[in-house]
Amino acid sequence: MSRHLEAGERIVRTEALHGGITAEMRRLTVGTRDGGTRELVLRSYVAPFSVEHAVEHSEEHAEDWLDREAGALTLLMGTGVPAPGLVAVDPTAAHCEYPSLLMTHLAGRTVLDDEGVETRVPLLARQLVAIHARRPAERPRKYVAWTTADTVVVPKGADAGAWAAAIDVIRKPAPPYEGRFLHRDFQPGNVLFDVSPSGPAALRITGVVDWAATSWGPADLDVAHCSTNLALLHGPAWGLRFAEAYEEAGGVLAAAASERLYWRVRDGLACSEEVQAVSQPWREAGRPELTARAVEERLDGYVTALMDVLG
Known part of the structure; x- marks a missing residue:
């Protein structure tokens, strides 16, 4: 993670995000050099959705899914479609405990209520x-x-x-x-x-x-x-x-x-x-x-x- 932060930045807080089925999500608060903060999201395919296991309905693996997501986020940058920005990806868990993708955090929340x-x-x-x-x-x-x-x-x-x-x-x-x-x-x-x-x-x-x-x-x-x-x-x-x-x-x-x-x-x-x-x-x-x-x-x-x- 630290390799993808700017000089003088550090992670000051992590928070689990709920609602996902196949991956574990964490919101990371990064302290900036000027005393402010910015937020990133780390998406990790944890067991049983690891490198060795197929994910969901196909024979694809975490590496395939992360490569595809990284490609999509790159493609969508600047298009007006409000997708996260890609920061880094580790599809084979070479640096992280699990295959992971780091992206920018988007404001807003999901709304699942009947009202509205x-x-x-x-x-x-x-x-x-x-x-x-x-x-x-x-x-x-x-x-x-x-x-x-x-x-x-x-x-x-x-x-x-x-x-x-x-x-x-x-x-x-x-x-x-x-x-x-x-x-x-x-x-x-x-x-x-x-x-x-x-x-x-x-x-x-x-x-x-x-x-x-x-x-x-x-x-x-x-x-x-x-x-x-x-x-x-x-x-x-x-x-x-x-x-x-x-x-x-x-x-x-x-x-x-x-x-x-x-x-x-x-x-x-x-x-x-x-x-x-x-x-x-x-x-x-x-x-x-x-x-x-x-x-x-x-x-x-x-x-x-x-x-x-x-x-």
Whole structure:
């Protein structure tokens, strides 16, 4: 760490940041030569997400994820997309205990409450349209699908017919798509807001974090992922609403309903495999009512609604 500080600077305080699933986050307060402070964030892939272990749904390792995030942060510098600035990266844990990335700290906080969701959804949609507008000279790697028809976990008491039909949807080959620069985990837990005391009218996004899964793929996939998260956080209707908000903000989705259904169902079904992992950080962040069971019920409602509306 000290190698990446300026002369005369030192770390005066560290604080654990909560809410992440795959990595440990620390906010580091750096004392500057003039007596002031500045803040950095250290992201570390701790066991079991270490060099030897695959992370999440693919055979990728911490090194792959950190290299991709470092590349994305470099690419986004100066683009107007409010991403952290890259300070340093140690993908193989040559200098740190674990594979780690050091970046600038962004102001703001995540907002997961039901109150004000109608104001935040259009802001999220506009931000995602801006991300998809990036045209990097070098594309990130192609997206990795996060589920298969054979690994879906049908929730207890779910609408068996709707889920069987949904699973059949993703047995088919992926529809053709126009590639876009994807965040790949764009959802309320990775977006920071400036929560002004002057009310919802002054609300603005101050940052988008966690670029480790940056990919190339259909805009529908990012929209589907945010839609699923909104459905589980705030109810199925908000999952359905997000795609409309994205188009209202100027985003372009697949033309055919069957193609939109494919991407949205694929993401919803992927979530069935990790309800506990998704819901626990939400409970820790102040939504204790979002038990794994409650989230399963919302997921069932959302998948059923998708089949009704688009199926």
